[in-house]
Amino acid sequence: MLKYYLKLSWLSIKRTPMLTLLMVCAIGLGISVTMTVLTVNYLMGKDPIPSKSGELFHVQLYTYGPGQNNAQTDDGFPYQLTYPDVMNLHESDIPTRKTRSLATGFSVIPDSPEQTPFMESARAIDADFFAMFKIPFIFGNVWDANVDKSARQVVVIGKSLNDRLFKGENSVGKELNLNTSKYTIVGVIDDWQPAPRFYDLNNGSFNDTEVIFVPFSLLPVLELPSWGNNNGWKTETINSYQDKLRSEIMWVQYWVELNTPAQVEEYRDYLAAYIDQQKQFERFQDEKAAAKLNNVIQWMEYNEVVSDDSSILVGLSFMFLAVCMINTIGLLLSKFLKRAPEVGVRRALGASRKEIFVQHLVDVSLIGLAGGLLGLALGQLGLLGVKELYSSYEQLVYMDTTLVLIAIAIALGSSLIAGLYPAWEICRTNPSVYLKTQ
Amino acid sequence: MLKMNNIKKVFRTDLVETHALRDFSLEVSEGEFVAVTGPSGSGKTTFLNITGMLETFDGGNYILDEQDVSRLNDKQRSRLRNEKIGFIFQSFNLIPDLNLFDNVDVPLRYRGFKAKERKERIEHALERVGLSARLKHLPSQLSGGQQQRVAIARALAGEPRFLLADEPTGNLDSLMARQVMQLLEEINQQGTTIIMVTHDAELARRAQRNIHIVDGQVSDYQDLQPVLDVIEA
Numbered sequence: 001m002l003k004y005y006l007k008l009s010w011l012s013i014k015r016t017p018m019l020t021l022l023m024v025c026a027i028g029l030g031i032s033v034t035m036t037v038l039t040v041n042y043l044m045g046k047d048p049i050p051s052k053s054g055e056l057f058h059v060q061l062y063t064y065g066p067g068q069n070n071a072q073t074d075d076g077f078p079y080q081l082t083y084p085d086v087m088n089l090h091e092s093d094i095p096t097r098k099t100r101s102l103a104t105g106f107s108v109i110p111d112s113p114e115q116t117p118f119m120e121s122a123r124a125i126d127a128d129f130f131a132m133f134k135i136p137f138i139f140g141n142v143w144d145a146n147v148d149k150s151a152r153q154v155v156v157i158g159k160s161l162n163d164r165l166f167k168g169e170n171s172v173g174k175e176l177n178l179n180t181s182k183y184t185i186v187g188v189i190d191d192w193q194p195a196p197r198f199y200d201l202n203n204g205s206f207n208d209t210e211v212i213f214v215p216f217s218l219l220p221v222l223e224l225p226s227w228g229n230n231n232g233w234k235t236e237t238i239n240s241y242q243d244k245l246r247s248e249i250m251w252v253q254y255w256v257e258l259n260t261p262a263q264v265e266e267y268r269d270y271l272a273a274y275i276d277q278q279k280q281f282e283r284f285q286d287e288k289a290a291a292k293l294n295n296v297i298q299w300m301e302y303n304e305v306v307s308d309d310s311s312i313l314v315g316l317s318f319m320f321l322a323v324c325m326i327n328t329i330g331l332l333l334s335k336f337l338k339r340a341p342e343v344g345v346r347r348a349l350g351a352s353r354k355e356i357f358v359q360h361l362v363d364v365s366l367i368g369l370a371g372g373l374l375g376l377a378l379g380q381l382g383l384l385g386v387k388e389l390y391s392s393y394e395q396l397v398y399m400d401t402t403l404v405l406i407a408i409a410i411a412l413g414s415s416l417i418a419g420l421y422p423a424w425e426i427c428r429t430n431p432s433v434y435l436k437t438q
Numbered sequence: 439m440l441k442m443n444n445i446k447k448v449f450r451t452d453l454v455e456t457h458a459l460r461d462f463s464l465e466v467s468e469g470e471f472v473a474v475t476g477p478s479g480s481g482k483t484t485f486l487n488i489t490g491m492l493e494t495f496d497g498g499n500y501i502l503d504e505q506d507v508s509r510l511n512d513k514q515r516s517r518l519r520n521e522k523i524g525f526i527f528q529s530f531n532l533i534p535d536l537n538l539f540d541n542v543d544v545p546l547r548y549r550g551f552k553a554k555e556r557k558e559r560i561e562h563a564l565e566r567v568g569l570s571a572r573l574k575h576l577p578s579q580l581s582g583g584q585q586q587r588v589a590i591a592r593a594l595a596g597e598p599r600f601l602l603a604d605e606p607t608g609n610l611d612s613l614m615a616r617q618v619m620q621l622l623e624e625i626n627q628q629g630t631t632i633i634m635v636t637h638d639a640e641l642a643r644r645a646q647r648n649i650h651i652v653d654g655q656v657s658d659y660q661d662l663q664p665v666l667d668v669i670e671a
Contacts, residue, residue, distance in 0.1 A: 001547070004547055011535050011536070014535070015535055342533050344531075345533060345544075346544060347516070348492055348519070348525045349520065349544050349545040350517070350519050350520020350521075350545050350548040350596075351520075352516035352517070352548075353512050353513075353516075354512075430492075430493070431492050432483075432492040432493050435527055435531060
């Protein structure tokens with residue numbers, strides 16, 4: 001019967017083209033607004049590394065002195081760690097993998113006289129960083145793990161930088177001039193742009209990933225500057241880079257990979273023991289001193305990657321869709337009641353109320369589907385508009401298959417809900433009224 | 439096979455109660471051709487609608503082929519209507535944007551016949567009314583008499599035991615009316631029970647039995663002439 005109902009729906013559309021067009025436009029407009037907002041919101045909160053998001057943990061320590069808390073977070077924990085804490089925690093062998101991480105940057109001085117020097121953001125990390133975050137290499141590999149202990153001037157670069165400087169050729173073994181030093185290229189990674197940029201939410205959740213990665217062990221050697229946040233709470237005299245390394249300034253991040261619940265538990269115990277130890281050393285003097293582990297999703301929630309404003313916007317867009325659907329209900333009623341005489345005939349010829357109801361819901365579904373497709377097309381325009389307005393949202397303005405399916409499902413679902421009342425009304429009409437007067 | 443006992447039907451508005459049928463009782467046997475006459479507003483169409491289960495009733499009981507209609511739900515009534523009853527209306531009630539084939543197809547779709555059987559039945563029904571060559575025509579391309587013949591084909595395609603006709607010749611000229619009546623008589627002779635509401639005394643005279651309804655109550659006349667004279671007058 002579905003094929004038959006689809007045929008009747010098509011005839012019905014041909015009979016009332018303007019009414020149908022109005023409904024398709026109303027649904028399309030509602031879907032486009034909803035999908036534009038929902039796409040941005042969905043991609044903001046999407047798991048950026050689904051296969052490992054539960055095994056990667058960001059470490060936080062409450063290290064403020066009593067009454068010195070100036071954190072912006074709800075629980076008072078600072079987002080980042082001090083250099084001494086990161087160095088201490090890095091001694092633990094419990095994590096399967098671990099990496100220190102600092103946003104930094106360099107002046108890149110190309111060998112070719114045709115190219116002018118340029119500034120490029122970079123990241124100081126440990127070798128595990130690439131395996132932890134599943135970053136694919138196209139040439140070479142990461143540096144030897146020993147480099148994390150005894151610094152060497154090696155570098156992994158991104159594909160875009162390799163294309164720019166070496167025209168996409170294998171540049172492993174070549175040298176790269178960063179600031180005033182030469183670094184040997186050991187690997188080239190493929191394009192890698194997690195959205196959100198979960199490994200460093202402090203410095204722009206949707207900013208571009210870095211294309212220069214150097215060993216964290218170079219920090220004390222080359223005195224690499226921080227290009228990210230530096231938060232202090234203690235009055236300290238900082239006259240040199242070494243002073244900063246010894247200070248209570250929070251400016252470094254730390255990630256660990258813990259693959260089993262037992263490992264997580266063991267690491268929590270380790271952190272608790274570390275807090276106790278530091279208290280005994282009278283470095284952590286506040287009773288609130290504690291450690292905290294957040295996996296990727298928890299860390300995104302903690303950082304409110306999807307802001308309350310975005311959620312409110314999603315709510316408003318659904319309200320707009322509801323307004324469009326309420327208009328559609330009126331148009332559907334008008335369309336269906338025009339067909340009441342035909343329904344009377346069908347009832348007289350043996351159609352049950354249920355069959356009339358289903359026939360009209362199929363009719364609504366077809367209109368909803370057309371509205372959904374129009375909404376998808378208009379939604380693409382909406383996303384292009386978002387892209388033009390907010391360049392940092394570039395990673396968030398595409399619809400993947402899931403979102404396309406969600407758009408169709410919302411269009412069909414909302415149309416069916418809107419069609420319930422008109423379909424119910426028409427199936428309840430008394431056929432005898434129309435059979436005599438048609 | 440069709441038995442109504444003390445059927446009551448009241449139409450209510452906020453201000454008025456109209457008794458369309460009062461203690462209406464009737465029996466129609468298999469193969470009969472019954473003409474129903476009566477003045478306007480006497481309850482003829484209400485009777486026909488209740489017979490076809492398009493209207494519910496407020497009292498009494500109605501047995502159709504040993505089934506108590508008042509005990510059936512909408513689905514069962516629709517099924518019974520589809521299987522046992524064919525309708526013919528004064529204004530034909532063909533669906534304007536379906537061609538003849540698809541119009542005749544409507545009751546067969548709800549019956550659940552397979553495509554092959556539907557096709558055979560449609561072609562046979564249209565052949566029976568002399569319109570097999572115009573399967574793809576739309577109703578608007580036919581004359582009134584031809585449209586009514588299509589409506590008859592649609593009513594017959596499911597081989598119902600009852601044919602309910604509400605003023606089947608009311609919109610036709612006398613020549614076409616005679617042709618349609620002739621067709622109905624042939625159908626009746628082949629075993630289908632026909633109940634026909636009409637204002638036309640000549641047509642009523644051609645039925646085997648006449649029911650005269652006045653103020654929602656039935657009078658069953660064997661001797662038709664005095665009544666028909668009154669109607670004609």
